[in-house]
Amino acid sequence: MTEPVLVEPKKRLHPLTPLLRGGRALVVIIAALSWQTLGQVGLGWFAIMVLALLLGQVVLGIVSWANTGYHVVGRELRIHEGLLWRRTRAIPLERLQSVEVVRPLLAQLTGLAELRLEVVGGGKTEAPLAFVTVSDALALRERLLTLAGRAGTATPATPDTPAVAPVEQPIHVVDNRDLLVSQFLTPQALFMPFGVAFVVVQFAFEATWSFIALASTVTAMAGVLLQPVRRVLVDWNFRIARGEAGLRLRGGLLETRSQTIPVDRVQGVSVTWPLLWRRKRWLRMRLDVAGFAASGGEENKAFDRLLPVGDAPTSERVLAEVLPDIALTGLPLSTPPKRARWFHPLALPVIGIALTDEVVASRDGLLTRQMVIVPYARVQSVRVVQGPLQRRLRLATVYADTAGGQSAAARDRDLSEAWWLAAELARRSREARARVPQLRLAQLGQAQLGQAQLGQAQLGPAQPPRAPLGAPPTTAPPVPPPET
Numbered sequence: 159m160t161e162p163v164l165v166e167p168k169k170r171l172h173p174l175t176p177l178l179r180g181g182r183a184l185v186v187i188i189a190a191l192s193w194q195t196l197g198q199v200g201l202g203w204f205a206i207m208v209l210a211l212l213l214g215q216v217v218l219g220i221v222s223w224a225n226t227g228y229h230v231v232g233r234e235l236r237i238h239e240g241l242l243w244r245r246t247r248a249i250p251l252e253r254l255q256s257v258e259v260v261r262p263l264l265a266q267l268t269g270l271a272e273l274r275l276e277v278v279g280g281g282k283t284e285a286p287l288a289f290v291t292v293s294d295a296l297a298l299r300e301r302l303l304t305l306a307g308r309a310g311t312a313t314p315a316t317p318d319t320p321a322v323a324p325v326e327q328p329i330h331v332v333d334n335r336d337l338l339v340s341q342f343l344t345p346q347a348l349f350m351p352f353g354v355a356f357v358v359v360q361f362a363f364e365a366t367w368s369f370i371a372l373a374s375t376v377t378a379m380a381g382v383l384l385q386p387v388r389r390v391l392v393d394w395n396f397r398i399a400r401g402e403a404g405l406r407l408r409g410g411l412l413e414t415r416s417q418t419i420p421v422d423r424v425q426g427v428s429v430t431w432p433l434l435w436r437r438k439r440w441l442r443m444r445l446d447v448a449g450f451a452a453s454g455g456e457e458n459k460a461f462d463r464l465l466p467v468g469d470a471p472t473s474e475r476v477l478a479e480v481l482p483d484i485a486l487t488g489l490p491l492s493t494p495p496k497r498a499r500w501f502h503p504l505a506l507p508v509i510g511i512a513l514t515d516e517v518v519a520s521r522d523g524l525l526t527r528q529m530v531i532v533p534y535a536r537v538q539s540v541r542v543v544q545g546p547l548q549r550r551l552r553l554a555t556v557y558a559d560t561a562g563g564q565s566a567a568a569r570d571r572d573l574s575e576a577w578w579l580a581a582e583l584a585r586r587s588r589e590a591r592a593r594v595p596q597l598r599l600a601q602l603g604q605a606q607l608g609q610a611q612l613g614q615a616q617l618g619p620a621q622p623p624r625a626p627l628g629a630p631p632t633t634a635p636p637v638p639p640p641e642t
Contacts, residue, residue, distance in 0.1 A: 168227035168238065175289045176219030178264050180212055228287060233305055235275070237287070251306040253277040255447065256404075257299040258417040261292070266414065271295040275302075276447075303403050303418065326406055330476055332396040332466055336440070340467040341386035343434040350383060393466040400479060407463070423447050424480055425560040426532040427464065429473070433525045440467050443476065446564040481517060481531060489519050497551050498570035511556075511568035511579070516590075518558050518583060520566040532558055532566045534590035540583045542576055556580050558587075 195204065226239040235249045255276040265271055265288075272288035273295050290298070341347060396409035404420040426446040435441065443464040465476050470487065477484060491510030499506050505524035512519045518537070521529045537558045544554040554576035556568040568579055 166229040166231070168229045170227055171223055171287065172270055172289050172291060173223070174268055174270065175223050176216055178262075178268065178270065178289055179219045180216040181264050230301070230305070235302060249275065249277060251302060254302060254306040255423055256418050256420065257302055258415060259292075259295050259299060260416075261410075261414045263412045265289055273298060299418070326399040326401045329398040329400055329479060330465070330468070330472060331398075332393065332409075332468065334394060336467050337390060337393055337396070339438075340435060340440060340442075341390050343432070343438075344386050345434075346383055346386055348434075389466070393463060396463065396466050398465075398476060398479075405479060409463075409466075419445065419447055421480055424533075425536045426530060426564045426566070427477065427480060428564065429486060429529040429531070431527040435467075439469055441465075441470070441473055442467055443473060445480070446560065481533065484514070484517055484531065486529070489514065491519070491521055494553070494570045495572050498553055500547075500551065501553075501570050509569055511566075511571070513579075513582065513586075518566045518586075520568060522567070522569065530564060530566045532560055532564065534583070534586045535594050536560045537583060537587040537590075540580045540587070542580050544573075544576075556583070558583050 195207075199207070221241055222239065225241045226237070228235065228237045230236075231248075233251045235251065237247045237249075239245055258274040258276070260272045260274055261270070262272070268289075269292060270289040271292045272286060273290065274286050287295075287298075391411045391413070392415075393409050394411035396407070399406040399408075401418065403418050404422075406416070406418055408414070408416045424445055424447055428444045428446065429441055430444070431441045444462050445464045447462070464480065465473055468476070474485060474487075477486065489512040491512045493507060493510050494502075496506075498509075502509060505522070508521060508524060508527060510521045517531050517533050519529060519531045521527065538561050539559045541557040541559065542554050543557065548554055548570065552573045553570045554573050555570060556576050556579045558566040568576070571579065
């Protein structure tokens with residue numbers, strides 16, 4: 159006899175959602191019309207155009223809000239939307255990577271929040287629920303993590319009695335003063351005074367500058383400073399804590415973010431020592447997590463930070479939460495042979511590769527030094543690449559690739575050493591992956607794993623049957639939580 163599937167009534171987003179989305183679209187509308195449009199039509203018609211587009215956006219938002227709903231069906235989160243073309247997205251919670259609570263400035267003023275889900279293999283955020291109340295967002299996040307088997311709450315997670323958030327243990331809080339100083343020690347901030355002086359000199363010798371030319375110059379200068387300013391806004395009051403579901407990362411000034419990252423999904427850690435930070439012995443660390451959607455490149459990821467800025471002792475303490483028993487200063491790095499100086503005449507002493515009992519680490523970079531640390535269990539493939547000049551010098555580069563796209567690279571190694579490294583990495587990766595099921599079983603317990611497949615064995619009861627996507631909400635007794 160199969161267990162009944164819990165199908166909740168559909169819930170709607172908060173009634174203020176259309177207004178908040180309209181306010182967020184106002185900035186996009188003004189930017190799309192540009193300074194040139196303002197100069198052509200005048201301030202009055204420009205304001206009328208903005209108001210008309212904004213009203214249209216609000217009307218569309220109301221229609222979208224009236225036809226959007228979400229509910230939990232068994233072990234799935236289903237989101238229904240669309241007026242003319244109905245669409246239902248079913249997200250299996252087994253594929254859930256993390257649930258992020260985001261609060262833009264307008265949402266903070268109205269007490270609302272946005273819920274963003276990251277799933278395995280997702281090219282973008284799978285199910286943004288914007289907007290709901292903060293209490294509903296936190297309760298739904300804990301409930302989804304509990305159903306996905308990533309939270310260790312003892313309180314049952316049901317629609318009427320949401321799961322109680324587990325106790326967190328603080329790890330580190332980034333000093334906002336250090337964050338500001340670190341962003342002043344960037345090329346954009348250092349060269350900005352020269353740019354301002356150039357504009358002032360040009361304006362002094364050219365008295366016929368128009369408003370559009372001046373506004374365009376100011377906009378270009380603001381674009382140069384956008385990256386360090388964005389980092390300050392995103393990483394302001396950055397805090398790291400350890401919870402039962404993984405690492406809790408919080409931060410943000412105008413837009414606050416709270417994200418839970420399961421440690422077992424971390425594919426690697428990258429450590430960067432910028433040139434201008436070395437005098438203060440600062441560094442920053444980033445996470446590479448499987449399934450997290452990138453938003454426009456390495457520097458534009460919204461919340462891949464593990465440590466925005468910190469010194470060596472702080473980095474060791476934070477890194478121990480992700481990769482225990484790994485010390486950045488104690489890695490046995492070996493350099494390429496001397497004949498590789500034809501490719502790296504100055505950076506040859508910096509380049510290195512290290513194999514420890516648990517991870518492979520590679521270091522590279524002359525001005526901006528970077529180290530990539532990848533656990534053996536996360537290595538998906540090993541490649542040996544040899545270019546035309548490398549063949550003449552009997553050199554080759556070995557790459558250890560991960561599912562997140564990050565690779566540890568042993569650059570320009572002797573050919574025999576490169577093939578040995580490839581074979582050794584493949585062997586250690588197989589052995590590490592074979593140990594993962596036993597480690598997860600010891601840490602989580604058989605009851606928490608549920609239906610996760612460990613090697614060739616499947617633990618826990620069979621998954622209840624799915625309800626049809628178009629099935630109306632029905633009343634069924636809740637599925638009892640697993641015993642702990």
